[in-house]
Amino acid sequence: NAGVTQTPKFRVLKTGQSMTLLCAQDMNHEYMYWYRQDPGMGLRLIHYSVGEGTTAKGEVPDGYNVSRLKKQNFLLGLESAAPSQTSVYFCASSPLSNTGELFFGEGSRLTVL
Amino acid sequence: GENVEQHPSTLSVQEGDSAVIKCTYSDSASNYFPWYKQELGKRPQLIIDIRSNVGEKKDQRIAVTLNKTAKHFSLHITETQPEDSAVYFCAAGGGAGNMLTFGGGTRLMVKP
Numbered sequence: 001n002a003g004v005t006q007t008p009k010f011r012v013l014k015t016g017q018s019m020t021l022l023c024a025q026d027m028n029h030e031y032m033y034w035y036r037q038d039p040g041m042g043l044r045l046i047h048y049s050v051g052e053g054t055t056a057k058g059e060v061p062d063g064y065n066v067s068r069l070k071k072q073n074f075l076l077g078l079e080s081a082a083p084s085q086t087s088v089y090f091c092a093s094s095p096l097s098n099t100g101e102l103f104f105g106e107g108s109r110l111t112v113l
Numbered sequence: 114g115e116n117v118e119q120h121p122s123t124l125s126v127q128e129g130d131s132a133v134i135k136c137t138y139s140d141s142a143s144n145y146f147p148w149y150k151q152e153l154g155k156r157p158q159l160i161i162d163i164r165s166n167v168g169e170k171k172d173q174r175i176a177v178t179l180n181k182t183a184k185h186f187s188l189h190i191t192e193t194q195p196e197d198s199a200v201y202f203c204a205a206g207g208g209a210g211n212m213l214t215f216g217g218g219t220r221l222m223v224k225p
Contacts, residue, residue, distance in 0.1 A: 031211055040122065042202055042215040043157070050210045059114070059214070090156065094211045100145045100164075102213065104156040 002026055006091050006105035013081045013112045021076040021108050023091030029103070030096035032074040033058070034066060036087040037107070043090065049074055081112045115140040117205050119216025126193050127224050134219045136203035137185045145207030146179055146186045151200045151218075161188070164207075193223045 004025045013019055023032065030051050035043040045058030047066040055066045063085060065077045074093075078085060088109050092102040116139040126132050138146075147162035163170045163177045163186065170177050174193075179186040186205075190197055200220050206213040 033212075035215075040217055042117075042119070042217045043204075045212065045214070048210060048212065056210070058212075100147060100162055100207060100211060101159045102147075102157075102211075104158070106156050 004091055004093055004103050004105040006089075006108045008108060009106065010109050011111070013078075013110065015082060015112060017081050018077070018079050019081065019110075020078075021089055021091075021110075023074045023076070023093075023105060025072055025074075025091075025093040025103070027093060027095070027103065028071070029093035030071075031094040032068065033092045033094070033102065034064070034074065034076045035090045035092065036060065037090060038087050046076065046089075078110075081110075083112045086110060086112045115143055115205055115214040117203060117214050117216040119203050119219060121219060122217065123220045123222070125222045125224065128193060128195060130193055132190045132193055132197070132221055132223075134188045134201055134203070134221070135185060136187070136205070136216050137183075138205040138214075139184065140205070141181075141184065143205040143207060145205070145211075145213075146177070147204050147213070148175075148177060148188050149202045149204065149215075151202065153199075157202060160201075190221075193221075195223050195225050197221060198223045 049068040052071040091105040144165040149157035203216040204213040
């Protein structure tokens with residue numbers, strides 16, 4: 001049981017390049033989330049999904065797009081990367097039973113030069 | 114939307130002392146208040162949580178209190194140990210989609 005897996009773990013991009021972060025969970029969770037973590041700012045919600053085929057904007061959605069074509073996968077895309085998107089990105093999932101607990105992936109460190 | 118403030122941003126204590134971290138939130142509809150611990154380079158992990166129908170919850174050396182009227186909640190760690198050193202995040206939310214808003218984090222350092 002791998003839990004929540006993110007790929008890649010590290011990536012360096014040049015300004016203007018595009019990339020996709022993949023999140024996969026094997027716990028059959030309904031809810032999935034993408035957060036970014038910056039020093040002193042905690043975890044800020046980028047986008048989230050309450051089920052397969054659905055997505056919604058979080059607190060800081062600009063510059064990002066997401067897709068949830070399969071229940072177990074949640075993709076985060078950067079169409080034209082900017083230095084302000086240098087951050088650590090965490091994916092998380094949560095069951096429909098709404099126990100509340102988020103299960104996080106290991107994080108993906110993205111640097112945009 | 115929800116806004117969560119967390120204080121202090123850093124906290125240094127001697128081993129064996131107690132540590133208290135405080136959070137305030139803005140949305141009275143929030144009904145779930147978890148605390149996460151994040152060790153250096155690792156993912157955040159849930160250590161304790163409390164729901165709005167409970168005022169206090171304890172788990173060994175860790176306790177959380179909630180004051181819904183004042184919209185604040187606190188984490189208490191007693192008999193701190195070096196392995197308690199980490200960044201702690203509070204969060205508030207719950208409801209549809211189980212959306213959580215996190216505080217800015219507290220770096221706790223426990224000196225041996």
